[in-house]
Amino acid sequence: MELEFAVTAVEETYKIGELLGTLVNPGDIICLIGDLGTGKTHLTKGIAKGLSIEDHVTSPTFTIVNEYTGRLKLYHFDVYRVNDPEEIEAIGFDEYIFSDAVSIIEWANYIQELIPRNNLTITIEKKPELGDNYRKINMRYSDKRYDYIKEIKI
């Protein structure tokens, strides 16, 4: 299954995240893929808002993972600085992602072999020819647990 959104402002990216955050279920694994500055962290902040998380969400580039508690627990990973999937495995990655929490993994493509197949992959792309703030947000999944994304309307 595949769904695509076109947005022209960062607020819309945030809004999509927020709607997604109201829909996610325990154990969901969301992979975020996109170049620097495409809005992965904004989308995550929206998801956190949708999960009623009050804490300020920051990128865990150096901490690898941040934990938040709202309607559900949220683990926010950023594996940009991980050189080898083994490093992330060594922090007990499986215990995080196979839990009742929602996991968001930025740069999940860097640790592909550790990502279970039943994930929701969100790819954000710039299209400079369509404007500086234009983003194509593609959502792809094979497990029907993520069918709820069809409810996202902007």
Add this chain to the structure above:
Amino acid sequence: MKILSIDCATAAATCAILNDDNVLGEITYNYKKQHSTVLLPIIDELFNNVGMSISDIDGYVASKGPGSFTGLRIGLATIKGLSQGSKKPFVTVSTLDSLAYNLAYTDGIICPILDALRDNVYTALYTFNNYKLNRITDYMNISIDELIDMLKEKNSNLSFVGDGVPKFRERLMQQLPNIGFAPTHLNLAKASSLGELGLKLLSKGIFDDLYASVPIYLRLPQAQREYEEKMELSKNE
């Protein structure tokens, strides 16, 4: 000899104070992984209710794994801190040993299984004879199917114990004859069981080095992960 024992290798946060003849007190919560919030309060409560303080303790026992990565680090870090601060020795014992010891005096093979996720288990095989627990294999991180294949060849009564039991009970029952499972009250890591094994070591003067002791995590061997990766890729082609 009085010892304090803790085990955080599984969902159970468990803590006990033992002497040579008795378990003086034990507190176990087997509800979600909440070691970081409950461990220190239960240690404190135990000391208060048995009328002892840390200065009465002659040695410490911690789980060395395998098990939850985070849990192992919380448990071992806590025990190392107490050991260093009070200048008393500590020793580590595998949670697999302590689970097998829950089923002391069982005939045949005792097989503790801990859920290692992705259909894998942390396991080892044991027998109990001459009033003694004997581990007859290495500690392993293997798929449940590999374990079943290994056990099929054993031709022996099999008793399973550990948090992998609820998850794999059906599969084990379908594929293996002559098997049994630990009763619920023994089917969890107990600091008293770990502590008794550790106390025996400490009283023989066996203890861990504060700086060298690390948990055994038993991650999948690199070769196996690369193989799985390859299989995954060929599936997607």
